[in-house]
Amino acid sequence: MASISLTQIEMPASPRTLKLVKRERLLVGAHILTAFFALMIGIFMGPFQAFHRSPTFVQYFPTIPVFSYYYQAVTAHGVMNALFFTTFFIIGFMYFVTERSLQRPLRFQQAAWVAYALMFVGLATMLAVLLLEPQRSAVLYTFYPPMIAPAPFYLGLVLLVLGSWIASAILFFTYRDWKREHQNERVPLAVFIMLVTFIMWDVATIGVAIEILFMLLPASLGLLRTVDPQLGRTLFWFFGHPLVYFWLLPAYVSWYTMLPKQAGGRLFSEPLARVAFIMFLLFSVPVGVHHQFSDPGISASSKGLQAFLTLVVSIPSFMTAFNVGAALESAGRNNGAKGLIDWVWKQRWSDPVVAAQLFGMLNFIAGGFSGIINASSQLNATVHNTSWVPAHFHQTLGSAVTLTYISVLYWMLPAIRGRALFSKRMAVAQSVTWFIGMTLFGLAMGEAGLQGAPRRSITSTAPYVTESMRFWLDLTAVSGVILLISAILLYVNIFGTLFLSKQPAPEGEVPITTKSADTTSPLWFERWGIWLGVLALLLLMAYGPVFAETLDFQYGWNIQRYVPSSNAPMP
């Protein structure tokens, strides 16, 4: 690696040009296209699950054409969309943002390709096991023990996480080099968010890495006869909640640092944005137990503490709503808005890059409030494991995050391909149908959940489905039709841009900031050691008691009571 000097690496003429140099096109392009390949597999299973859950639909169409084994489809939908699509996209997008903002190539260029190769082999391994072992690999994307999938399932995940760790190291070293030359400068906000994202990710993945490497993979290979399901769940959610912020924060990179310019306004307060992201770093990890409010093996006091911390982690999202909202107000005023709220609709709705993000934000309002409901432990008891939960995270991950990633694709794909977007109008139509579909999906799934319909279940043939559930389950299938149309519009546009578009890519600018406009936030915000120390203390406080009771020291680790690992039961 030392053979290539960094100064010899080709950089674009300007950090803001939409013209990518070949090296960028290959590396960033490979990540983004692989991400949308993974999404293509996952996304099309979504609507068919909605059909499969609808009693009326199944009455008229008893055989579901695509992935007829429902639980295989749920597994693939979750694994591809939530794990592979997001990780590939985030790494590609963050490589691009970091190189351009810091105006220097990534350290260790070849290592970036090694990381990509590992993740790609992980993706191929996962797809192979999902296709060849549909029954035994149907452990869903949460893969709780003692249900154990074939070993390649875990191997695929190990390779994905390993690749992401290498990518994070590359990004950290690139930042460190920059910082050495700019000791008294604040790093551009986009890179600040990137650092928070990957520090959080590296801390969180320790949980799932321990779970997979010391419990699930050995159990799957037959080396381990026993696993503790309560400990496995706790390790998973140590990772599982920060995982959602790993998805969300790169979308915030676009909302905070790109959307204000794309919409024609300016960000309200950059220093306060940094405060918000430090809060994300500190409070997004010690809250995983709020996914385990109904678990028998964790005491109510530990749950109460993490419920409180969950409410704290919603503060930076409220700060985001204010800050980004104010940026959009300034954009609306520039577009001629005069009244109290007319800036809300005086936006550039005909620009798919702006429209996709705005629609995502509208869904995020419902997603945020339903999230606070879930965090309130007593309300969670009425919605836990019902279809209310997927209703919630399809407003957040499924819409706010995904539509924002799609908006990035709408400007980045033409730059990668060197051709104009196949159809702008189709892209706007895609955003609109996505918003309508997800809103209806959230309403129908949420209501079905309040009536008691469980998530992840073939409710079309379940004997306990009541008339009131039935209506909302059928309505979910209607939202599935709308979302299927939206997904088709997305992929026609992608393939159209790749293979049919004849127009050259537009000359334009990417909203990249190379010098922070922030001159007031304290420089010690970038003393990452401090934050890691505070985070470690918070984790000790929030998770210390939880691991003590799941490991059950008073019974001397309780080995003899561990549960035999069993394969996913066959029908």
Place this chain on the structure above:
Amino acid sequence: MEINRIERYWLLAVTTVLGAFAAATIVALAFFGIRLPSPVDRIDPRNLEQTEFARPGIRQLSGNRYEAYIVAKSWAFEAGPGLGNPPTLRFPVGSEVTFYVTSVDVMHGFQIEDHTANLELVPGQIARTTVRFNRPGKYSIICNHYCGAGHHVMYATIQVE
């Protein structure tokens, strides 16, 4: 570092709303008795012989108070002999029932329709919840945690009369 006046108001409003949510949680705990599951005991799922779960079923404690021991296994709730398949558990109106539930194979769920009872059944752990049945009717006990190919047919019924 300056914080804008309007933004200060916003932060104050947000903190107040979240404080209200936190207060609601405490009120629910203190006055409505909505409690989250807490550890009862561990159990060896391969060996229920020496435990109450060896004979699943309903025990009347006194008057309107009952205990119900239920074993979850793929893909049924076992609540003792003579209750049918899937079982129907009968309680008089006004009963207060404490459910003790455990799983002997994979993760299962335990949710009672129209009542605040929602448990994760983790193999190796005993889950407990107390429910008061004030309205006559038929309520399903739904397995709401994915447990394999027969997950969606795993249920039982509670008849309150």
